[in-house]
Amino acid sequence: MAMRKLSLEGPATLRDVARVAGVHPGTVSRALNPQTRGLVNERTARRVLEAAQELGYRPNPIARGLRTNRSNTIGVLVPDLMNPLFAAVVRGIEDGLREAGYTPLIANTDNDAEREQVAYEAMNARQVDGFIAATARRDHWLLADDARTGVKLVLVNRRVDSDALPAVTGDDHEGIRLAVEHLVRLGHRRIAHVAGSQSLYTGWSRHQGFLDAMRSEGLEADPDLIVYSQGFTVREGGRCCGELLERGREFTAVVAGNDLLALGCYDALEQRGLRCPEDVSVVGYNDMPFVDRFRPPLTTVRVPHYELGATAAALMLEQLRGRDLPPRQLLLAPELVVRGSTASRSQHVVP
Amino acid sequence: MAMRKLSLEGPATLRDVARVAGVHPGTVSRALNPQTRGLVNERTARRVLEAAQELGYRPNPIARGLRTNRSNTIGVLVPDLMNPLFAAVVRGIEDGLREAGYTPLIANTDNDAEREQVAYEAMNARQVDGFIAATARRDHWLLADDARTGVKLVLVNRRVDSDALPAVTGDDHEGIRLAVEHLVRLGHRRIAHVAGSQSLYTGWSRHQGFLDAMRSEGLEADPDLIVYSQGFTVREGGRCCGELLERGREFTAVVAGNDLLALGCYDALEQRGLRCPEDVSVVGYNDMPFVDRFRPPLTTVRVPHYELGATAAALMLEQLRGRDLPPRQLLLAPELVVRGSTASRSQHVVP
DNA sequence: GAGGATTATGCACACGATTGCACCGTCTGG
DNA sequence: CCAGACGGTGCAATCGTGTGCATAATCCTC
Numbered sequence: 001m002a003m004r005k006l007s008l009e010g011p012a013t014l015r016d017v018a019r020v021a022g023v024h025p026g027t028v029s030r031a032l033n034p035q036t037r038g039l040v041n042e043r044t045a046r047r048v049l050e051a052a053q054e055l056g057y058r059p060n061p062i063a064r065g066l067r068t069n070r071s072n073t074i075g076v077l078v079p080d081l082m083n084p085l086f087a088a089v090v091r092g093i094e095d096g097l098r099e100a101g102y103t104p105l106i107a108n109t110d111n112d113a114e115r116e117q118v119a120y121e122a123m124n125a126r127q128v129d130g131f132i133a134a135t136a137r138r139d140h141w142l143l144a145d146d147a148r149t150g151v152k153l154v155l156v157n158r159r160v161d162s163d164a165l166p167a168v169t170g171d172d173h174e175g176i177r178l179a180v181e182h183l184v185r186l187g188h189r190r191i192a193h194v195a196g197s198q199s200l201y202t203g204w205s206r207h208q209g210f211l212d213a214m215r216s217e218g219l220e221a222d223p224d225l226i227v228y229s230q231g232f233t234v235r236e237g238g239r240c241c242g243e244l245l246e247r248g249r250e251f252t253a254v255v256a257g258n259d260l261l262a263l264g265c266y267d268a269l270e271q272r273g274l275r276c277p278e279d280v281s282v283v284g285y286n287d288m289p290f291v292d293r294f295r296p297p298l299t300t301v302r303v304p305h306y307e308l309g310a311t312a313a314a315l316m317l318e319q320l321r322g323r324d325l326p327p328r329q330l331l332l333a334p335e336l337v338v339r340g341s342t343a344s345r346s347q348h349v350v351p
Numbered sequence: 352m353a354m355r356k357l358s359l360e361g362p363a364t365l366r367d368v369a370r371v372a373g374v375h376p377g378t379v380s381r382a383l384n385p386q387t388r389g390l391v392n393e394r395t396a397r398r399v400l401e402a403a404q405e406l407g408y409r410p411n412p413i414a415r416g417l418r419t420n421r422s423n424t425i426g427v428l429v430p431d432l433m434n435p436l437f438a439a440v441v442r443g444i445e446d447g448l449r450e451a452g453y454t455p456l457i458a459n460t461d462n463d464a465e466r467e468q469v470a471y472e473a474m475n476a477r478q479v480d481g482f483i484a485a486t487a488r489r490d491h492w493l494l495a496d497d498a499r500t501g502v503k504l505v506l507v508n509r510r511v512d513s514d515a516l517p518a519v520t521g522d523d524h525e526g527i528r529l530a531v532e533h534l535v536r537l538g539h540r541r542i543a544h545v546a547g548s549q550s551l552y553t554g555w556s557r558h559q560g561f562l563d564a565m566r567s568e569g570l571e572a573d574p575d576l577i578v579y580s581q582g583f584t585v586r587e588g589g590r591c592c593g594e595l596l597e598r599g600r601e602f603t604a605v606v607a608g609n610d611l612l613a614l615g616c617y618d619a620l621e622q623r624g625l626r627c628p629e630d631v632s633v634v635g636y637n638d639m640p641f642v643d644r645f646r647p648p649l650t651t652v653r654v655p656h657y658e659l660g661a662t663a664a665a666l667m668l669e670q671l672r673g674r675d676l677p678p679r680q681l682l683l684a685p686e687l688v689v690r691g692s693t694a695s696r697s698q699h700v701v702p
Numbered sequence: 703g704a705g706g707a708t709t710a711t712g713c714a715c716a717c718g719a720t721t722g723c724a725c726c727g728t729c730t731g732g
Numbered sequence: 733c734c735a736g737a738c739g740g741t742g743c744a745a746t747c748g749t750g751t752g753c754a755t756a757a758t759c760c761t762c
Contacts (some may be wrong), residue, residue, distance in 0.1 A: 011749055024712050029750060036751090058476050062422070063748035065413045082442050084640075087433045094459060103473065108445060108455055125409050136724050145380065217707060263644065289435075293614065297647045306358075364718060375742050380720060387721090392740060414718035417747050 021051040028052070032059070064129050074316060075123035075131045076104045079111045081270070085305050086288050089134055089150065089156060092309025100317050102129070109135050120327035123153070129320060132156055132312050152319040156312035158201035159303075159329055166319060166327035168311045170303040172202060175334035176209030179255050179283045179301055180335055184217050187345035188253040189266065191223075194224040194240045194265060196232050196257030198334050203232070224249045229261060238262015238271075243247035247271060252280060252345045259291050259300055262341070266294070277343035287337055296340035304332050363406035372402035379403070381386045383410070388578035416478050425667060426482045427455045435640050436656050440485055440507060443660020451668050453480070460486050462551075475502070480671060483507055483663050503670040507663035508656075509552035510680060515668060517663045517678040521654040523553060526685035527560030528567070530606050530652055531636045533687055535568050538696035539604040539632065544577040545591045545616060546699070547583050547608030557608050557636065575600045580612060588615015589622075596623060603631060603696045610635035610642050610651055615694070617645070627695035638688055647691035655683050 017032075018025040024046060030036040031048035040048075065071040076093055078086045094104050105128060107119035116135060123131070130152035159167035161221075183191055191261045196203025207226075214221040227243050229236035237260060244254070245268065256262035262284030268275050276282050276296060284291060284300035291298040309328060318325060368375040368383075374395060381387040382399035391399075402408075416422045427444055429437045445455050456479060458470035467486060474482070481503035510518035534542055544561045547554025558577075565572040578594050580587040588611060595605070596619065607613035613635030620627050626649060627633050635642060635651035642649040662681060669676060 014750095015748080025749080026751075027711055029748095030711090033750085044710080058472070060417075060748055061477050062413055062416045064750080066411075066417050066719095066748080067750050069717080071413070079443075080442070081432065081439045084433065084435055084438070087435070091431075091433050091459060092458075103456070103458075103477075106445075107454075108442060114710075121409070126412050126454075261465065274552045290641050291644075291730075293646065294641075294644050308704090344628065365720095366718080376719080377721075377743075384720085390740075395740080411718055415720075417718080418720050420747080428735060568761090603750090672752095 011060070012052075013060070014057075016055055017048065017057050020055060021048045023048065027236070032057075033230075039043045046262075063349050070129050072101055072129040073105050073126065073128045074313075075120070075128040076106045076134070077104065077109055077116060077119060077131060078134045078224060080108050081106070085118045085286055085303075086134060086157075088305035089309035089312075092306040093313045094309075096310040096313025097317070102313075102317070104132075111135060113292075130154065130232055130316050132316055134158070134312075152316060154173045154312050154316045154319065156308055163270070163329060164211060164327060166306055166315045166329065168309065168315060168330040168332065169201075169205075170334050171331040172205040172334075173209040173212065174331075175212040175285065175301040175336075176206050176255065177305070178208065178334065178336040179285070180213035180217060182299070182338065183253045183255070183281060183283065183342065184219070186253075186281065186342060188251075189345075190222070190225065190251040190253075192244050192251040192254040193221075194237060194244070194254055194256045194261050195226060195228045196261065197230055198228055200232070203229075203257055210255060222249065225251050229257065230258050232258050234260050234264045234267070237261035238267040241265040241268035242271075244268075245274075252343070253283070254280060255283050255285075257285060257300060259286045259288045262298055262300070263294070268340075277341050281342040281345075283342060292339060294341075299342040300337055302335045302337050304334075307332055355491055362411070363403075363408045364411070365408075367406055368399065368403045368408050369619060371406060372399045374399065383408075388671035401518045420478060421480050422478040423452055424454050424477065424479045426471070426479040426663075427457045427485070428467060428470060428482060428594055429457065429485045431459055432457070434655075436637055437449035437508075440537060440663075442504070443657040443662075444483055444507075445660075446565065447661040448665025448668070451662075453668070455483075462486060470543045479602050481505065481559045481667050485509070485663075503667060505663050505670065507659055514680060515678060517666045517680065519659055519666060519681040519683065519688050520552075520556075521659065521685050522682040523556040523685075524560040524563065524680075526636065526652040526654070526687075527557050527606065528564040529685065529687040530636075531564035531568060533650070533689065534606070534632060534634065534693065535570070537604075537632065539694060540570060540696075541573070541576065541600075541602040541604075543595050543602040543605040544572075544578075545588060545595070545607045545612045546577060546579045547612065548581055549579055551583070554580075554608055561606060573600065576602050582609065583609050583611050585611050585615045585618070588612035589618040590615070592616040592619035593622070596620075596625075604633070604693070605631060606634050610637045610639045610649060613649055613651070614645070617692075628692050630696055632693040632696075635694060643690060645692075650690045650693040651688055653686045655685075658683055 011184055014025045015026050020026045023027065028041055028048050031040045031045040032052060037045060061072065074097055076090060081087055081090065090106060097104055105123055109116040109119060132154045134156045153165055155165055155167035157169055159169055180191065195207040198204050198207065211221050224247055227240040229240045237256060242265060254265055256265055262282050265282050266276060269280055274280055284298045287300045287302035291300055315328060365376045365379050369379045372379065378391060379399050382391045382396040383403060388396060412423065419435060425448055427441060429441055432438055432441065437529055441457060448455055460467040460470060483505045485507045494612050504516055506516055506518035508520055531542065546558040549555050549558065575598055578591040580591045587609060605616055607616055615635050616633050617627060620631055625631055635649045638651045638653035642651055666679065678684050
């Protein structure tokens with residue numbers, strides 16, 4: 001007993017609207033799609049619209065996606081949502097996409113290559129129209145994936161050397177320069193750097209920024225005053241700052257690769273009976289929530305993470321609409337936030 | 352010129368696999384689906400599997416979803432991802448769903464009814480198999496939505512009075528009891544409460560817990576020592592604690608509805624020259640990241656947010672698999688974390 | 703007024719996977 | 733030796749939408 005399903009419960013379909021409006025489903029499709037509205041008589045379109053309204057018709061994205069190979073969905077690859085920094089980026093992305101009717105599909109990767117791979121495949125299978133990658137690793141299989149058939153890719157909080165991909169990042173170079181300049185004005189000359197992992201983009205770029213900033217201030221970037229952490233964690237910050245102190249080279253300030261590393265510096269200093277900022281000034285990076293509540297309140301470089309995400313979303317929409325625009329690479333301006341962890345140089349560290 | 356697409360680039364389809372294996376697409380479908388594998392000859396199934404392997408066949412979830420009305424996708428409604436608390440919950444949900452092959456679809460609602468509505472509709476259109484709602488409002492249209500056709504609903508970090516819905520929450524009653532007990536043991540008798548918004552579940556339940564805890568400690572919960580905030584923010588905490596102080600009633604400790612309110616209490620106390628914990632002890636709730644770094648380090652009640660999310664995911668999977676199991680309501684045990692913001696009662700506040 | 707251009711709509715298939723039903727061959731029991 | 737059971741596979745419809753093509757209707761022009 002084959003019988004056409006007709007308003008038998010469930011959401012209204014194109015056919016239901018067609019019956020009510022007294023036209024063919026194809027016509028309904030055209031009438032409802034702004035793109036093709038012009039093809040259908042205005043009076044008919046009006047009738048269709050009313051019928052759709054009356055039935056509370058909602059187009060089925062699944063069916064549409066099957067037909068069009070698009071899903072109005074953007075895959076978002078992020079290391080870890082529990083990191084407030086990335087939470088802000090994701091929030092910016094979501095808000096930026098929403099107005100255009102796109103929905104983010106979010107996956108945490110923990111910067112693990114296999115999980116990235118799996119998430120990428122899964123999202124591709126779900127016909128995402130593009131990817132926004134906030135994963136921080138510098139080398140990346142995604143970048144080498146030539147077989148990407150039409151899926152767009154936008155980087156956020158990281159970029160590649162080749163300028164081949166649209167990207168939006170904070171201006172680490174400028175941010176670190178602000179930090180170093182601030183310290184120099186306070187009288188510091190021997191400035192150390194606890195660098196983030198050099199395999200992560202932000203770790204690498206801030207390190208480069210540090211070298212350049214020191215040079216342009218006419219200071220020597222003593223290799224003995226630079227130590228490389230294995231990851232952006234408090235523990236690593238503590239270890240690195242400890243190593244710095246044990247090397248016995250004089251320094252009065254330290255620029256940390258991010259706020260967590262800076263926090264680790266607090267610990268290392270306190271453990272050795274040194275005071276911040278009286279003995280050593282510390283500057284962080286990112287301006288995470290609540291760093292103004294630390295002891296002492298952390299001087300740091302604010303990165304507009306939410307805007308980073310929102311801008312990445314805009315870049316993605318641009319890519320989706322425009323036909324093969326040249327990939328733009330944007331830098332967002334950072335801002336130095338001076339708090340209590342930096343002070344005028346008053347005494348040297350005598351290890 | 353209608354021509355069957357055959358391995359013309361693009362991902363392999365069922366038909367491609369069928370051709371290679373020399374069988375009908377329907378047979379391939381049955382062979383690849385563990386559910387229906389038994390219907391097909393073992394030798395044939397083997398051949399199909401090999402062909403699929405060779406072609407790198409990936410089932411298309413969109414097409415499958417169209418046919419089956421399922422998407423292996425769970426809608427997650429959360430107030431704000433930038434709140435580390437919810438970030439942890441979401442992370443737990445994602446990890447909990449992943450092993451079962453489900454993907455979360457996340458939307459921030461800011462506890463705004465309209466945005467919730469919109470997100471709900473959009474997700475429904477995308478055929479989500481269920482919803483996990485972490486939105487905190489006590490009254491909720493979702494709960495009254497009888498028309499939910501087969502979509503499952505699980506609450507996290509909130510519940511309803513009726514026991515009609517599966518839910519997993521922290522045991523606020525016990526958590527507040529731990530806090531009050533701790534303060535009483537330190538000698539405090541006059542204990543104030545800066546309550547969260549009573550329209551949010553957590554605000555309400557912790558307030559109830561406070562009343563019960565005081566009673567069971569044999570203490571009077573003086574109405575003048577309870578003030579209700581409009582939201583879980585630092586600013587509101589400051590306002591409420593200020594009001595408390597201005598009322599002129601003696602108290603030596605305050606239990607805050609969450610860590611942000613507690614932080615506001617810090618501010619209000621400092622502004623009036625009172626010290627924490629020497630003059631007034633403060634207890635928070637949630638154990639947000641870095642509250643151990645505050646000045647003073649915050650004594651608070653730790654809620655296992657990640658586990659909350661993971662458990663919610665498990666509950667959802669249970670609902671999806673099982674046929675109409677009774678909705679279970681789970682409580683996860685909190686833990687008191689004693690730090691520097693609470694001390695023995697030494698002196699009274701003399702406003 | 704005829705023929706071509708334009709407009710508006712119907713028709714039917716495609717997207718890729720699932721699934722009820724039919725069919726065919728073989729085995730078994732009486 | 734035959735009927736019926738059963739295991740295995742093909743067939744075709746279906747999910748809801750989009751779209752190329754055909755066709756009918758209308759208009760314009762010489």
